[in-house]
Amino acid sequence: MRTQPLKVALLGCGVVGSEVARIMTTHATDLAARIGAPIELAGVAVRRGGRERAGIDPALITTDAVELVKRDDVDVVVEVIGGIEPARGLILSAMEHGASVVSANKALLAEDGSTLHAAAAKHGVDLYYEAAVAGAIPLLRPLRESLAGDKVERVLGIVNGTTNFILDRMDSTGAGFAEALDEATALGYAEADPTADIEGFDAAAKAAILAGLAFHTRVTAADVYREGITEVSAADVASAKAMDCVVKLLAICERGADGQSVSARVHPAMIPRSHPLASVREAYNAVFVESEAAGQLMFYGPGAGGAPTASAVLGDLVAVCRNKLSGATGPGESAYAALTPQPVGIARTRYHLSLDVADRAGVLAQVAAVFAQHDVSIDTVRQQGRDGDATLVIVTHTATDAALAATVADLRGMDIVRDIAGIMRVEGE
């Protein structure tokens, strides 16, 4: 074993960063044995200095991240500050100065991963980011490496813990969205500003990263169709229950039927209670990967939190350090397939709709005619009468988003249709 330590610069010392530093110290002997050389902190960049950090030598703390990443003695930079800037500039500077990079930054990877990959390739360093998607769950390495000899057809999963916690509460207690969000905030599952989670931005960034790896194609967050969960009502959740379904925020990445395109989308959907994703409770994550030879695989675990995310960061750190010692680099960007990201209108799913209609003869026939006109085939209709009005709960066979939107627009123009509610995709069958 080499005795000269590899030096690690840590950018950020919040929930994840402090846990990374802690494990590096408490598990130093194991990490050295697994890497083939000891590792030690070269410095820890924080936004505001002057505060003590448990277990970290105060001499290592700096507020000058720009200088830290340029240091000659830094072998690896671990970036856990998040956001686009200054993270991107720091990572690019680190690579230029010969350091490999481990990042947990989903927003940056989803927005501009190819710039980072190009810089890594140019400077002959590594870029690893397992922690960016689904926390501790080994998912990117399996996609990048284990399935490198297979053809992935579809990735479908729950990749945001905050929204899963909220939807789980709505399902188990009957609470509305606002009430469940309050509980998530009180318990620390939602941030003070929960926008990135509840509007689906976080899940969309992860979907972009997953789609890119799964289909060997550049996919950015802007390519991902996105709907959050703020419009999901207690009535929607109850409707799902009546169908023996549960509402989940899903990230879905699919190869197009033409073989030349890919679609990535994030939206709430009803899935049958018998589907394995239905039993993913609280803030857990789970991802299905369907591929040609392997069939259906599932990966499940904690999707966030300091220690789980640190586990993923440390796994990458060990790999990157091993590569440094052997003078090699791991797999770089693989975007050779260059499939075309498709708008969501192309994706085919089933839909659930709840229509308030006038309760008179011939209504169902008229409504059904509108669906037929747009080539949207109806799977089931449940009719509930109520004082002159009636509710039609309709589940369609698979149809495109565009066809469904056109159907809904026509339905809204009909006298006999008083209201349309509970429009939600149905997945997992």
Place this chain on the structure above:
Amino acid sequence: MRTQPLKVALLGCGVVGSEVARIMTTHATDLAARIGAPIELAGVAVRRGGRERAGIDPALITTDAVELVKRDDVDVVVEVIGGIEPARGLILSAMEHGASVVSANKALLAEDGSTLHAAAAKHGVDLYYEAAVAGAIPLLRPLRESLAGDKVERVLGIVNGTTNFILDRMDSTGAGFAEALDEATALGYAEADPTADIEGFDAAAKAAILAGLAFHTRVTAADVYREGITEVSAADVASAKAMDCVVKLLAICERGADGQSVSARVHPAMIPRSHPLASVREAYNAVFVESEAAGQLMFYGPGAGGAPTASAVLGDLVAVCRNKLSGATGPGESAYAALTPQPVGIARTRYHLSLDVADRAGVLAQVAAVFAQHDVSIDTVRQQGRDGDATLVIVTHTATDAALAATVADLRGMDIVRDIAGIMRVEGE
């Protein structure tokens, strides 16, 4: 991209080998793009020649595996013949001649993995074997690499599809073991000689490999405590049902409480129906990994079959070829922790027992006293009377195997105990 192809020698052309050859041909363009060079078959060694193999150039077929692995132009040898010899000799010869090896051979890896790893290190080549455990499920790479910065505490899973199919049928149809085995054989889930599966040898080999990787320690199949499922009766499955449990053949690898030992065991156990492993049906596999920072992770998928196993082989093949091109090797054996494999008597589990006893006053007190004498604490007792006899269904708190065995021996010596049946471990709580 390099235009000169990397050459692959395939040992074995059965269910898995023919699928590997097929994917290498049909997905040649994708594989080349992912590796950075084309790959092509250098030769395919089979036991008996003269038969046509779909999609394989007859000129590539040879019955002389010994010569094939020595060829100078072979970069990688894929071994899918299984068993100890001639597989071991061929792999060692291949490494000596500079080829990296991808193997799906669980029996060999579990019996003598360290010899193979040592040869790989000596000759500067790779040894990858993802397909040896849990088929297509990416499990070894996550353990070897993703969790390399974490501390694994426990691995618990269903790693044999044949026995899971049999137990699943016994549970869902009430069939006995023999009847369910017949069905498994008829459907191709069990081999003509099912010994390796039903006696737990296959699962024990996988447990040894998992324990070795999880705990950075050498563990061989001989270190694994093993019980098969041939003694599991319809009555046991019914007893489990009455407790809202299901019987599964589990592989369990645990770090000892002393931190210096490791235990690996394979045996049938009752697990609660609410446990995620309880819903693993038919021939599927699923493995839980519990580690200090990541928490509880689960990996699920098809555990066997030609295409799924080929997917794992191809993933390794891509990795090994990439390493060849970059002049590096992947992670080798990691056995630095050198924990002591412990006999199963040390492992602590809960037990289910069903006692036929004389139905008279004071029996429960006498039985309970025997348990107490051996420090086996009783969790629940259910008493069912029946014509002068009674049945006591007892579930204990955690106890060692040794303590339970001593308790059972004493119980058997008691006049009031007519029979002891349904002794089974209870896990997953």
